[in-house]
Amino acid sequence: MKHLKLGILLFAIAALVTSCKSDKKIEINPAEIAIKGTMEAELTAPPNVPAPVGNRKAKKLLVNMEILEETGTMTDGVEYVYWTFGGSVPGSFIRTRVGDEVEFTLSNHPDNKLPHNIDLHAVTGPGGGATSSFVAPGHEKTFSFKTLNPGLYVYHCATAPVGMHIANGMYGLILVEPEGGLPKVDKEYYIMQGDFYTKGENGEPGLQAFDMKKAVDEDADYVVFNGKVGALTGDNAITANVGETVRLFVGNGGPNLTSSFHVIGEIFDNVHVEGGDLINTNVQTTSIPAGGAAIVDFKVDVPGTFILVDHAIFRAFNKGALGMLKVKGKEDKKLYSGVKQEGIYHPEGGTLQEMPDDGNKKEVVKTGEKSLAEKIASGKQIYTKTCFACHQANGEGIPNAFPPLAKSDYLNADVKRAISVVLHGKTGEITVNGKLYNSVMTKQTLTDEEVADVLTYVYNSWDNNKTNVKVTMVQEVKSTH
Numbered sequence: 001m002k003h004l005k006l007g008i009l010l011f012a013i014a015a016l017v018t019s020c021k022s023d024k025k026i027e028i029n030p031a032e033i034a035i036k037g038t039m040e041a042e043l044t045a046p047p048n049v050p051a052p053v054g055n056r057k058a059k060k061l062l063v064n065m066e067i068l069e070e071t072g073t074m075t076d077g078v079e080y081v082y083w084t085f086g087g088s089v090p091g092s093f094i095r096t097r098v099g100d101e102v103e104f105t106l107s108n109h110p111d112n113k114l115p116h117n118i119d120l121h122a123v124t125g126p127g128g129g130a131t132s133s134f135v136a137p138g139h140e141k142t143f144s145f146k147t148l149n150p151g152l153y154v155y156h157c158a159t160a161p162v163g164m165h166i167a168n169g170m171y172g173l174i175l176v177e178p179e180g181g182l183p184k185v186d187k188e189y190y191i192m193q194g195d196f197y198t199k200g201e202n203g204e205p206g207l208q209a210f211d212m213k214k215a216v217d218e219d220a221d222y223v224v225f226n227g228k229v230g231a232l233t234g235d236n237a238i239t240a241n242v243g244e245t246v247r248l249f250v251g252n253g254g255p256n257l258t259s260s261f262h263v264i265g266e267i268f269d270n271v272h273v274e275g276g277d278l279i280n281t282n283v284q285t286t287s288i289p290a291g292g293a294a295i296v297d298f299k300v301d302v303p304g305t306f307i308l309v310d311h312a313i314f315r316a317f318n319k320g321a322l323g324m325l326k327v328k329g330k331e332d333k334k335l336y337s338g339v340k341q342e343g344i345y346h347p348e349g350g351t352l353q354e355m356p357d358d359g360n361k362k363e364v365v366k367t368g369e370k371s372l373a374e375k376i377a378s379g380k381q382i383y384t385k386t387c388f389a390c391h392q393a394n395g396e397g398i399p400n401a402f403p404p405l406a407k408s409d410y411l412n413a414d415v416k417r418a419i420s421v422v423l424h425g426k427t428g429e430i431t432v433n434g435k436l437y438n439s440v441m442t443k444q445t446l447t448d449e450e451v452a453d454v455l456t457y458v459y460n461s462w463d464n465n466k467t468n469v470k471v472t473m474v475q476e477v478k479s480t481h
């Protein structure tokens, strides 16, 4: 009983002390924070962020942002004309602190075709700056604002048609750090989701124009992180080491879709909900509205590849909203065991299911074998996703760089050799139709069946010799290496 009373007393004192503290905090009016000196803001392209502000004093911060309209790659074989703040999608990351006086200069490159402006959600003022920043190609505009509220904010173009300017990639993030900065972490990254609408369907090759109707219908062809499919996968993955803390500044440019942001195999230790002061802990998936943001952080405890997704999962696996965090370091079997035991699961008593072995291999293959027409159709899809970028739409290749597959004597002379090229890649001198090539074809990561299908498509197109490449042939070539 005595202990309980003491406890209550202590609790009351603690509450009093903390409430005094927070009272004191409220006393600082951000509008009154004096600025000392001038500095140029460091701007970074995703997935990088500028160095933390920490405890630097408020300053006059010069931000120089250039608008560029330029063609980029949406995915292999698909090009898109992006409109950008600073040459990247999302645009350059801006890092400030509360009380800074930001002097913002927006320049519109003379080669651009359209006027643009900027609405920063961190701005207290009409249009978030849009009305003061409207700028024609070959011109620049300067305006300034004081950062009054700490948090992570979206900025975007607000020139009509606004939806189209955003859909073409005109968005980014501006961070306003609180007094004293954010808690220290080991790694920080910048990720922003966006949805894209193209005249052609997902994967349809060539330069794709923006499709206004699909945008109005919210029928996205691509939903991606950092402006394109694969911006954060493979060699572009973000990285960390076991034991480190990772902070992600995650935004959503939209224009339409809300992100269900999730990292497979991780739990967010802290989430600054909607990029504001409210911190939620132990979160699996955080909702990021179009035109909104969140700051998430977590400690990585085990090595491996952690997949970043929009958990509206077809967007991740079919439209591109997929990234990777690669964590290196020592395993900890106590935290994650890996496969402890592997066996065959026999729900029907063990008589019906059998893992294929050499004895019944043929039968397994037989059930997987498609008709010639089905193989050609599937091969065509694989071709437009992986081979098209180099060998071109009709297999014509590019002189001195990529050999033709159309009427290729090299291809038609030896199917096993062609299979080997696709399986293992090819480098060194080769002669195709009398022309010498000395370049590199990278190893293609395809399944045996995909190799068979894509080559069957190639052989049955463009006057080639109509070979039907079987999975067994691919397996045979594989086993001789």
Ligand code: HEC
Binding pocket: 383, 386, 387, 388, 389, 390, 391, 401, 402, 403, 404, 405, 408, 410, 411, 418, 421, 422, 426, 427, 428, 429, 430, 432, 437, 438, 439, 440, 441, 442, 444, 454, 455, 458
């Ligand atoms: C990154 C570009 C690139 C991609 C993607 C690519 N290739 Fe190639 N391919 C080349 C180059 C370069 C060569 C010539 C290599 C050399 O000079 O040794 C080549 C050679 C070949 C050859 C033998 C030469 C010929 O013209 O007959 C075949 C067959 C071939 N590629 C098929 C494919 C298929 C099928 C795919 C898709 C699954 C593919 N390639 C994807 C660049 C590429």
Ligand SMILES: [Cu+2]
Binding pocket: 083, 115, 116, 117, 157, 158, 159, 165, 170
């Ligand atoms: Cu614009």
